[in-house]
Amino acid sequence: MNKLKQRATIKDVALAAGVSPMTVSNVLNGRMQYVGVATRKRVEHEIERLNYRRSTTARNLRVAEQRSIGMVIVDESPAFLADFFTCQVVAGLTNVLNVADYTLTLQGVPMASLARSMIVRNYEVAGFCAMISGPSTERNGVIQLLAGLEQPLIVFQEELAGPSTDICTVRQDDRGGGRLIGDHLLARKVRRPVMIVPMQHWPAVENRVAGVRDAIATSGSEAELTIVHANSESFADVQAAMAGYLDSHPMPDAVIGANDQIAVAAMLLLNERGVKVPDQARVIGFNGFESHRYSQPHLTTVLSPAYSMGECAGRAMLHRLKTGAFARKDEVLPVVFENGVTT
Amino acid sequence: MNKLKQRATIKDVALAAGVSPMTVSNVLNGRMQYVGVATRKRVEHEIERLNYRRSTTARNLRVAEQRSIGMVIVDESPAFLADFFTCQVVAGLTNVLNVADYTLTLQGVPMASLARSMIVRNYEVAGFCAMISGPSTERNGVIQLLAGLEQPLIVFQEELAGPSTDICTVRQDDRGGGRLIGDHLLARKVRRPVMIVPMQHWPAVENRVAGVRDAIATSGSEAELTIVHANSESFADVQAAMAGYLDSHPMPDAVIGANDQIAVAAMLLLNERGVKVPDQARVIGFNGFESHRYSQPHLTTVLSPAYSMGECAGRAMLHRLKTGAFARKDEVLPVVFENGVTT
C-alpha cells in the first residue's frame, strides 16, 4: 500500500468551513491580516475536527523550498552511526535544525554505492552535511561528488586545500589537543613517548600527531615521538601492534592513543604484562566523552566537542540558507584537556 | 534564499533529448520495455550532461507516497540522541530503511511542544518510530497523540495494554534479562541483593526487577530483593542513594544496577568505602554495549540488542507499508548474559 489514504485536504477544510481554499491557506500560514476573526475560528475548528495536516510535499513543490537537511554518513560498516562521536554530532545538528523547524534526513551510504544513491539522483533536501570515513583519496572523491550536487555542503573533520565554493568544514582543534598532550607529558619528563595510530590515513589523527610534535619542538626537549601503526583501531589490532612494539623495543615511558579506545586497549595490555600505569608508563587518550566519568581507572584524555560541532554545523547551514553564503569556510572548535589518573 | 535555483527539470531533459517528458520519466523509472535503446541512451546522456536530479517532492506528490520514515525522539533534554542506546537503535533503523531506499527523518521534540510540532501539523512521512522518555502518564499521552495521526506507528521499549490499531512495540526481553541476573546471583548463594533503580517509572526497569523476582520465586530460595530508588540515574544521585542505603542497612551481598551506568557508579562508591568486589559484594549491570570490552574491571551485565531493535523496527515498518498491517504487534528481542569479573 504505502499510499496516501483518504486524508483531508485544504479543499475539504474550505468546503466544511464554507470558505475558499485560499482562506484556509492564509490561516495555515498565519496571514491573519487577510482573514476575519470569525472566519479564522471557523477554519481552525474545521482543521481540528477533520484532523487536517498540511502536505509538506505539495507545499514544498509549490514554494520551491526544502525544509530538511541531509546528513550523509559514508562508511563501509553498516553500523556507521553506532559510533559515539558521530552520534553526538548528529544529536547537536538535529537539535539546532529542529528548533528552526528544519528536519534532518539521515542517510548512510557505503562509498561504492554513493554515486548511484538516492542522495545523488534525487533532489530532496536544502543542503548536506557529511561525515566521511575511508582512505584519503576516496574521501576526497566523495567530497567532489557531493560538491558537484551544487548545494550547500558541510563536511566534518576535514581540512580542504583548494578554494571551494559553497563548502564549509567543521572540525575540532585536534592539533591544539595534541599540543596539550605533549605539554602535559613533557612537564612529566617523558622522553620516549609512543603514539598508536590506525593505519588508515585520517587528517584528525595526523593533526593530533603534529600537535604532539609541536609541543616537543617548542619545548626544546630532546624527547622523541615514535609512531606505531595498528592495522585498524579494533581492540585486537591495537593490542597486536602494541605487543609487537613492546617485544622489540625498550619500554616507552608514555603511550598516547590516537583515541580513547586505542589508549584503553593499550593500557589493558600493559596491565597484563605487569607494567604499572602511570608509574612505569603513562597512558593518555583522545576524544573523551561523558563516559569518562565512569571509566576506571580514569583515563587522561582530551575531551571532544562533538555535540557542539553538530550545533555549529546546524547554525552554519541555517545561516548559509538564509544569507546565501557560509559565514566562515572552516569552523574549528576548541578541545579541553581532561586530567585523569593514568598520567 | 533557500530557493530552488535554476535546476533542470524533466521537461528540459526531454527537450534536449528531443523526446517527450513521459519518455524521460519512463527512463528514470526503469520502464525500459517502453523505451528504445537508442532513445534511452540519448536521454541518459542528457540527464548526465544537464546534471538532472529528479524532484522527490514532485514525485511524491504525484504518486501520493512518502519514502521517508519519521523517527521521533521525545525528551526534555536537547542531548536526547547523545545516548548510546538511542543511537544504536537509530543506526539499525537507518540501515534497514536505507537499503530499501527509504530515508529516516529525525525529529527531537520536548514533550510540551509535541502537539504544536511539525510532526503533528504536517503530513510528510510514511510512518513513525518513537522513542519516548518521561513519566508513564505523559508517555502514554504522547503515544495517544501519535496514534491519532493515523499512520503506522512503532514505539520502542513500551508495552501497550489495550488493543491498538496500527501500532507495534519493539523492545528487548528485559524480564528475561532480569531472570538471567537472578539465576546467576542465586547460583552464587546471594541472599540479600539490592537493586538500584531510578525514581522515574519505566517499564523496562520494572521488567528487569520482575525478572529478578521471577528467578528468586522459581528457585525457592529465601533470598530477598531490596529496591533502592535514586532520584535520577545520574552519577551523583546514584551514589547518594547508595550511600544512604549503606549507612542505614547491613551490607548487601550483591548490587544490581538498573543499567550499567548505575552499576558502575555504585561500584565506584563501594571501592571508595573499601568494599571488595566481587568478594564482599557482587555487582551487576544491565544494557552493556560494545564498550564493555573496554571497561575495567569488566562488569558483569546483560547485553542490549539495541542495534537489532532498530533493524527489527525497520523491517516491521517496511512490512507494514507493503502489506497494510504489522506482522506482530509486539516484537521482543532476546538479551545475552555477559560474564564479567564483578560477580
Next chain:
DNA sequence: CTGTTAGCGCCTTCAC
C-alpha cells in the same frame, strides 16, 4: 515504443 492529457495539494497573483 512514444506522445497527450490531466491532476496530485498547495500557494502566488490578481480580481472582486
Next chain:
DNA sequence: GTGAAGGCGCTAACAG
C-alpha cells in the same frame, strides 16, 4: 477580507 485561475514537476492512463 475573500475568491478564482493557474502552475510548481512529475507520472497514470490512455492514444497512437
